[in-house]
Amino acid sequence: MKSSNKNNIFLGLLGIILGILWLSPFYMMVANSFKTKKEIFQSPLKLPEGFHLDNYRQAAENLNFGHTFLNSLIITVVSVLIIIIFSSMAAYALSRVKSKVSTVIFFVFVAAMLIPFQAVMIPLVSLFGKLGMLNRPGIIFLYLGFGSSLSIFLYHGTINTLPKSLDEAAIIDGCNRFQVFWYIIFPILKPITVTVAILNTIWIWNDYLLPSLVINQTGKETIPLKMFFFFGEYTKQWHLALAGLTLAIIPVIIFYFIAQKHIIKGITAGSVK
Structure with a gap:
């Protein structure tokens, strides 16, 4: 004792x-x-x-916070929604259709998690420049590509725990495969969906490298890009930078605390086969 x-x-x-x-x-x-x-x-x-609240006012003005926040919000929300939709559907197909092809495709997605972005960023950005996709739709498409691997892996593990009898019962009742997924399977995936949403939201919201290569244009900057306004060659405005950083992380912290109860449940469900 x-x-x-x-x-x-x-x-x-x-x-x-x-x-x-x-x-x-x-x-x-x-x-x-x-x-x-x-x-x-x-x-x-x-x-x-003394609490210098003027730091926050000046930081918000220099960041053009309302417009920059909206840019980050649009890119993050749209990217996360698209990742959730496509990754969950892909994971369902790979889980339910058992074949050598589906197994190979799944392991390709898993292996893609080991490839760092820096290894492919130059040819990828060059290709997207030729296609005229160095813009907001282009970066959302890139986030879908880079965020799908982990998301599919998590969804795949969770879907494997669901009995196929759910699908069979729904099909007997007249549902097609699309309806089976959206009305039966996807609602059950809520915990892992919240986990996928949180992981991708934190990553996309705080990402600097990809936006700096794709949408580094006046008026289209995200918050991480705009934060470099405070860091010049000869001076660094730490008081304003820290105020701006505090403003930037508040939305993510609020989102995290709202959805945190689903994280452990979702990761645990995705790790059991």
Whole structure:
């Protein structure tokens, strides 16, 4: 019993230490976002002496936050919805149609997760430039391609746990394959769908490299692109950058906390065959 109590105390202390380490970057970001540039360099770890809300106003103006936020929102929401629709349908087809071809296709998607974007970005961007797709539809199409592998993998694992008798019963009742998926299977996939949505939302919302190559045009920038407004060759406006960064992550944090209860359930379901 004593040994068990010691283990619980040790795990509790370890959890507290890890929690503090995990939260420390957020503390520094939020605390320093209320300071002047001079205060940040003098005491980056201290609480702000006065809350300079003007940092947020100026950051929002410099970022053209309303327009930039809308750009990021459109790209993120549309990309995530398309990834969910196509990935879930592809995973259902690959799971239910058992053949050598479907197995090979599935493993190709899995293997694609090992290929870094940097390895293909130059020929890919060159090709999309020739096709006239260095624009918003082009980047959404690219996000579909790069986000499908992991999404299909997660959906495939979950669908494999669902009995085929569900499909057979629906077909007997007069449903076609399309109706079976959308009215029977897809609603059951809600936990893993939320997991896929969260993972892709965080990735797309915070992505800098792909938008910098595809839509780096005035008026079409996403928030990560626009954030570089605060970092010049000779000066870095850390007080405004941290305020802008705080504004940028608030929507993702809200979305995460709303949907977090489905994450563990979804990942667990997708890992069981």
